Amino acid sequence: MQTISVIGGSGFIGTRLVRRLKNNEQLNIEIIDKVQSKAYPDLNKLGDVRFAEQLRASISNSSAIINLAAEHRDDVRPLSLYDEVNIGGAKNICNIANEISVQTIVFTSTVAIYGFSQNDTNEYGKIIPFNDYGRTKWEAEQVYKQWQAEDPQNRTLVIVRPTVVFGERNRGNVFNLLRQIASGKFVMVGDGLNRKSMAYVENVAAFIEYSLNFKPGVHIFNYIDKPDFTMNALVVHVNNLLGRSSEIKFRLPFSLGWLIGSSFDLVAKITGRKFPISAIRVKKFCANSVYESAVDSTGFTPPVPLMEAIEKTVRFEFIEDHKDEQVFYSE
Template sequence: MSKTLILGGSGFVGSYLIKELGVNSLQNFDKNPSPFFNKHTIIGDIRNVEDLASLDSDFDTVVLLAAEHRDDVSPVSVYYDVNVQGTKNVLDFMDKCGIKRLIFTSSVAVYGLNKDNPAEDHPEDPFNHYGKSKWRAEQVIKKWYDDNPEGKSVTIIRPTVIFGERNRGNVYNLLKQIASGRFLMIGSGQNKKSMAYVGNVVSFIKQCLDTKASGYNVYNYVDKPDLNMTELVSLIEAKLNIDIPKQRIPYALGMLGGYFFDLMAFISSKKLSINSVRVKKFCATTQFDSSKVHSVFRAPFSLKQGLERTLEYEFTKQKDDEILFFSE
């Protein structure tokens, strides 16, 4: 029976992936305990070669989820220590163990900002340290593959922002603000946002594991069709049976308010939930082409279903526990 090593499986995506795969033929390796699968978790850090060396060698596939991805990491060298050097350490471990199959989660952040619906062949132009470190990690993996491609299989998955039950990231913050009823649209509301439901992302990873594709493959992952902000608000209104104020704040006025909060944050030395960067991101169109992945994969949930499942769990369902995953 094939055995899979999941690196970074204690987090949001990893926890859903282990649930999807089952625990019988896998091992989780993470610097943090797993809230659900701790009996199948070994504590370690991909930055530490000794931690990796302590693992068994009887794996045929590595799924590398481990990454430093928050917006506020300091010093910025941590992005490169984890995302680049950590990847090099994993590839060295794979070579020593004779493991030739790798699934790596990268990010659409490698394309940079304000690109026109980039597909996988779009030039990479990352703008922040997370995106730059992910692109450098991809380059390290490509060189590892090209140096000796015989028998190797590499799948690079570049997801857009991933949301779902238990996640506390930017999508949840937006849903919470809209669901509160104290939401005012900034701008026209016609800007579209690419999103990915966690249940679909892990289902695609499982398909990659099951099909054992050969060669070097890169996929954007986005659930389609993209919703614009007005459509997203309407979906939330219908699901939660609430009425959202229909007033809209002009973009220029919204940015002025963002700059005001920037000043308040500077004066108070406190990190505020509203700032000019978040206003700009909210009003921007962020779309990515995912026709390639959906030509080979049928998502089990539509984007609407993923949003409705998340809304029901977060805002209407009684919770059995308080396990949450925090991300940007």
């Protein structure tokens, strides 16, 4: 029986992934995370990627390591945490993989390594991260590539770069957008013609599971569920699902939205408080973020079409009653 160590397995993607992997009776699954898994406490071992001894004590003689752990929010302080978790964690994982002869590592990176990229950026896109999250994820990729290069005929490295991931129970940027639409108080910033690539959590988890069967080598994939929506189309679709008018009633020019975000940044700097509005979030909201992927070349088929995934999420969050169930906070 193979043992799969899922680092960061208590989180949003990790919980979905572990649920899928548990269905395979040939696999022994262990979760290594700095917080307890509420869904699978019996599989949980406490460990922080920053501390090698904790990881060493937690990871069994695994066949594969999947690293989902990351420092990723826009407002992380101190900034050194990005390096400690994303890069330092990668080094610790690779060192332990060497010690216990792990031959397969799956690493979830991010499309943030491309920064504010041109539309339809694929896996060969220019690397120009605009924040420490993207920078440290890219540097972590290099750490894993070095590990694979030390034994290229036998080691398998899979790097998955998801776009923004959404789904039931997530409290990230997509949920915040959907909640604003559902409240009837949504304000469109900009013309709404910018397009957004998205990824449904169940599909991301399914692809990570699928990638465990890849042969030795370096395999790098953006992960996107198609088609891409314009912001206008997404808002109209969600309003229709909620039985609301599809009309977008309130719009702000980008310049005014950016000024409001900058004002919140100034107040946050003075008071030390955190706000859901910031200049970088306004800029990200109004930017195109459209990516292409080579995932189709692997033969993988996403289990949930994107339109159905949006409907499932809207129904779960804003129509059905799930208020007592676990939620996950992320960007």
